[in-house]
Amino acid sequence: MNETVMLNELQLEEIRKLAKERRQSLGFVGEAPIANDIFTILDQLDIMLLEYLIESEKGKPAFSAAIMYSEEGEKELVFIGVNTADYYDKQIFAIAHELYHYYTKKGSHLTRLNDEESNIIEAKANRFAAEFLLSEENLKGIALENFKASSLKNISDKALLRFIARLHCTYWLPYHSLIKRLSEIRAITQNQMDHLYAIDERDLNSEYFKIGIAVNKEIFIKLNTITKITGTSAQNIEIILHNFEDNLIDEEKFADTLSLFNKIPEEFGYGTTISDEDIDELNAFFSQIKLIRKFILH
Secondary structure: OOOOOOOOHHHHHHHHHHHHHHHHHOOOOOOOOOHHHHHHHHHHOOEEEEEEOOEOOOOOEOEEEEEEEEEEOOEEEEEEEEEOOOEHHHHHHHHHHHHHHHHHOOOOEEEEOOHHHOOHHHHHHHHHHHHHHOOHHHHHHHHHHHHOOOOOOOOOHHHHHHHHHHHHHHHOOOHHHHHHHHHHOOOOOHHHHHHHHOOOOOOOOOHHHHHHHHHHHHHHHHHOOEOOOOEEOHHHHHHHHHHHHOOOOOHHHHHHHHHOOOOOHHHHOOOOOOOHHHHOOOOHHHHHHHHHHHHHHO
């Protein structure tokens, strides 16, 4: 078993600084939650989001996300692919994780489960994601405001679970990430962390799940859903439509590209003469996604 990577204080400070600078550059004033705006951020950065369902044989996602780069003439195209076989809150975290690789320009990258435990780059990316979505400074302030103390070691389990559920529904970090954040700021003890980690937060009958539903039913259910969708952003679909309308791609490529996202031309008012056999051919523009899928499943 590999030893867990521990980041030193200099590395942690560099990550805090990077996350703060990037938040500010994107227009997030103070500690405003990013949450669902993570998708707006991708649009701002001209990063194309690709959502694919890729399950492993054991029913658990084989990878969380990937970032890929491609050249189109003189323009660099950037893609972030997210595995929708995972829970929605973990998809949000995975996108923030890949943004670290984007900002630090480490090249194309595939994130596998548990890589962060033994890989310093992955440990940094996970810490960036946590800091980007909910900064250490902000979390300390929220804890102090709620409990009038920086240490939560004397806080009851029920009060802690309510507090975590509120953070979960506001900042959209996964339950375990929030517990880790509380440990990182030394708000909870190791025993509290172990106890909280042992809770099955996805169990519909668990105390935590019931508390989460009471805090914000709509958001909590959304975050705890495995979406299992194949798609891309509305902006990317619009680009595909414009490329077809401007005669940059023909009918066959138009249908092939839309089929990657379980869509057909007829949905947008276009009829085509493409055969069913031709629909099965993937557009070369997205060949990297096909290769990643083949690599994961085999």
